[in-house]
Amino acid sequence: MKKIFPVLAIMLTGILLVGCGGSPEAPDNPPAGNPSVDASVDEIIEAVKARIIEDLEEIGYGEEEFEIEELPGYVIGDLTNDEEIDFVLPQLDRDLIVAGFQIRASMMLNSDQIIVIEAAEGELDAVREVLEAEHAAQLEMWQDYLADQAEKVENIIFAEAGNFILYAIYPDAEGIEAVFNQFVQ
Numbered sequence: 001m002k003k004i005f006p007v008l009a010i011m012l013t014g015i016l017l018v019g020c021g022g023s024p025e026a027p028d029n030p031p032a033g034n035p036s037v038d039a040s041v042d043e044i045i046e047a048v049k050a051r052i053i054e055d056l057e058e059i060g061y062g063e064e065e066f067e068i069e070e071l072p073g074y075v076i077g078d079l080t081n082d083e084e085i086d087f088v089l090p091q092l093d094r095d096l097i098v099a100g101f102q103i104r105a106s107m108m109l110n111s112d113q114i115i116v117i118e119a120a121e122g123e124l125d126a127v128r129e130v131l132e133a134e135h136a137a138q139l140e141m142w143q144d145y146l147a148d149q150a151e152k153v154e155n156i157i158f159a160e161a162g163n164f165i166l167y168a169i170y171p172d173a174e175g176i177e178a179v180f181n182q183f184v185q
Contacts, residue, residue, distance in 0.1 A: 039118070039161075039162070039164055039183045039184045040099075040183070041098075041099035041100060041101060041116055041117070041118050041164075042099070043183055044116050044164075044179070044180060044183050044184075045076075045101045045103075045116065047179045047182065047183065048103065048114060048116070048176060048179050048180075049070070049071060049076075049103070051175060051176060051179050052071055052074065052103065053066070053071065055171070055172065055175075056071070056072060056073075071103065073105060073106055073107065073110070074103050074104065074105060074106055074112070075103070075104050075105075075106045076101065076102070076103050077101060077102040077103075077104070078100075078101055079092070079097060079099070079100030079101055079102060079115075079117065080094070080097070080099055080100065082094060088102050088104070089102070089115075089130065089134060091130050091133060091134075092127070092130045093126075095120065095123075096119060096120055096123040096126050096127050096130070097117050097118065097119055097120060097123070097127065098118040098119065098120055098163070099117070099118045100115065100116060100117035100118065101115070101116055102114065102115045108145075109146070109149075110149065111138065111142050111146075111149035111150075111152050111153050111169055112152075112169060112170050112171070113138065113167070113168075113169045113170075114166075114167070114168050114169070114170055114176055115131065115134075115165075115166070115167040115168075116164065116165070116166050116167075116180065117131075117164070117165050117167075118163050118164050119163045119164075119165060120163075121163065123163075124160065124163055124165065127165055128158075128160070128165060131158070131165065131167045132158075134167070135153070135156055135167070135169075138153050138169065139153045139154065152169055152170075152171065153169050155169075155173065156168065156169050156173065157173040157174065157176070157177045159177050159180055159181070161180075161181070161184035161185055162184060164180075164184050166180045168180075
């Protein structure tokens with residue numbers, strides 16, 4: 001009897017530890033891949049920039065150009081910076097977003113524009129409306145200015161996951177969407 005009691009105590013302790021350990025799907029530990037938990041605008045922008053660098057290298061950009069500019073021919077804007085948001089998307093209320101960035105062609109000969117935003121809780125619809133208005137304005141401008149760029153604007157990709165939204169006008173917008181999806185799905 002004296003030998004059974006310690007064995008039972010150890011088994012009971014083991015059962016309690018296993019039973020109270022919780023599962024990885026518990027509410028305070030969401031499943032991996034939940035965009036509101038695992039995705040980061042900073043991670044997405046770095047991956048998008050890497051993709052653009054690959055594309056620029058493919059068309060002949062070399063080290064010299066990248067030493068001068070991080071992304072030659074593009075401007076990168078942080079949408080959490082009040083001055084930049086007023087310049088880039090003045091119609092976007094800063095309170096609608098948690099984080100965001102824009103990469104846009106630096107010359108008005110190219111319609112490339114990539115925006116990734118993490119909307120504040122419950123504000124995704126409002127952010128989408130702003131981006132749809134931006135798209136309409138871009139389309140109108142490029143139709144009157146450069147027809148080949150207007151076609152690229154017409155082929156925009158909007159993608160959403162959780163509180164994240166992607167707006168991509170780019171020669172390989174599908175490639176940018178694939179990068180976005182790596183982080184939010």
